[in-house]
Amino acid sequence: MERLLPFTVALLAACATSSPTGTATDTGNPADTGDTADTADTGDTGTWSPTGNLCVTVSRPGEAPLGGTAFVATIAADQTACINVDTGSTWYGETVTGGDVVDDHFDATVEPGSYGVEVVAGGGWSGCAAVDITGTDVCATEALVELGYEAQVDKPNVYLYPTRPMNVRVSVPARRLTETDPLYPADGWRVRAFPDGRLATPQGARDYLFYELRWPVERFQTEAGWCVRGDLAQASIEDAMAGLGFFPSEIEDFSDAWDPSFPAAEWMTVYPQVEFSSLVIEPVPEHLLRAWFYVTDGCAAVPEPQLQPVDRAGWNAAEWGVSFASPLVRDEVIVEGWR
Numbered sequence: 001m002e003r004l005l006p007f008t009v010a011l012l013a014a015c016a017t018s019s020p021t022g023t024a025t026d027t028g029n030p031a032d033t034g035d036t037a038d039t040a041d042t043g044d045t046g047t048w049s050p051t052g053n054l055c056v057t058v059s060r061p062g063e064a065p066l067g068g069t070a071f072v073a074t075i076a077a078d079q080t081a082c083i084n085v086d087t088g089s090t091w092y093g094e095t096v097t098g099g100d101v102v103d104d105h106f107d108a109t110v111e112p113g114s115y116g117v118e119v120v121a122g123g124g125w126s127g128c129a130a131v132d133i134t135g136t137d138v139c140a141t142e143a144l145v146e147l148g149y150e151a152q153v154d155k156p157n158v159y160l161y162p163t164r165p166m167n168v169r170v171s172v173p174a175r176r177l178t179e180t181d182p183l184y185p186a187d188g189w190r191v192r193a194f195p196d197g198r199l200a201t202p203q204g205a206r207d208y209l210f211y212e213l214r215w216p217v218e219r220f221q222t223e224a225g226w227c228v229r230g231d232l233a234q235a236s237i238e239d240a241m242a243g244l245g246f247f248p249s250e251i252e253d254f255s256d257a258w259d260p261s262f263p264a265a266e267w268m269t270v271y272p273q274v275e276f277s278s279l280v281i282e283p284v285p286e287h288l289l290r291a292w293f294y295v296t297d298g299c300a301a302v303p304e305p306q307l308q309p310v311d312r313a314g315w316n317a318a319e320w321g322v323s324f325a326s327p328l329v330r331d332e333v334i335v336e337g338w339r
Contacts, residue, residue, distance in 0.1 A: 054131065055139040056106040056117050060147045068121030068147075070106035071098040075116040075130060107139065117143045124150045124214050126176075150214035152178065153292060155257050156321030158209040158279070159250060160193040163315050168193045171280040176213040182206065188280070197249075208253070215276070215323065220294040224305035225271035233268040234258055237293050237322070240272060245289050245309040246318060254320060263328040267299040272307060279319060287316040296325040 056070050099106060101119060110133055118128040127145040160168055171188030182189065182203040189209055192200040199206045228236045234255075241251050273292040281288070289310035312318070 055142045064125040064147045068101045077114045153323045159318045179212040181210040227299035230265040269300040285317040286314040289318040292321040
């Protein structure tokens with residue numbers, strides 16, 4: 001796997017006043033709502049001749065693949081990136097158009113307003129930009145999206161503990177998913193949750209909701225963590241989980257998952273993440289404990305994090321996950337479980 005590269009975004013205004021014509025065949029886009037053929041959305045095959053007022057050019061490092069799929073979504077005027085780190089919100093669920101990038105270019109017809117543009121190029125590459133559309137001329141505004149590398153996040157498990165049997169909807173960033181269990185529908189999981197943590201799903205009983213996804217590495221905090229001998233790294237994460245308030249059964253699930261496959265290295269640095277991707281649970285739990293652990297090779301001189309335990313009383317939910325930086329990453333087969 002290639003060394004992780006920066007994830008950067010830039011915007012350009014006043015692009016050319018013409019659009020390219022290309023052939024676009026689109027598969028797997030889960031947001032097919034009110035699309036027209038000229039935007040090359042889900043299920044559209046044939047000549048694509050957009051005449052929109054939003055143009056997107058994809059810039060890529062040499063390692064990134066050509067093309068990809070672009071998504072355009074309405075956003076709040078003050079959002080400046082695909083992922084709002086402060087709130088954890090994303091643009092998912094509000095997509096107004098999407099389609100294949102043809103010859104590193106994508107165009108869309110949209111009304112004036114604030115939009116987010118995301119390009120997913122496959123192989124772990126993606127990029128995003130925010131742009132304001134003020135005019136209606138063809139290609140009135142151009143967004144330049146520079147692709148960067150995303151890390152694999154392994155085995156996030158989501159646990160639900162209502163105070164009474166309850167119907168619950170859970171949604172995660174669908175377009176970054178690489179594997180799920182149960183199969184992830186476009187509008188999120190819908191389950192019947194019980195106080196003891198059991199989940200009734202359309203695909204049978206589960207103890208938790210499982211998914212894996214790609215995540216921009218620059219979204220991981222690397223300012224606070226701990227250096228630990230490689231043979232003690234897994235145990236140190238489990239100790240941190242206990243301090244945060246994870247239940248013994250949840251920590252046991254972590255152990256069962258990683259005992260046979262935790263990477264080996266002389267030294268590792270563990271960076272706990274408590275603010276990251278969107279996780280929407282409806283009805284909203286009274287308490288939510290989330291922690292991912294970003295693990296790198298070698299010993300970094302960083303201060304210890306100040307981790308605060310989370311109350312698990314009442315209607316509560318929890319999630320843990322792990323991401324390993326190169327060269328610790330494991331070989332994997334990508335299975336896009338939401339399709």
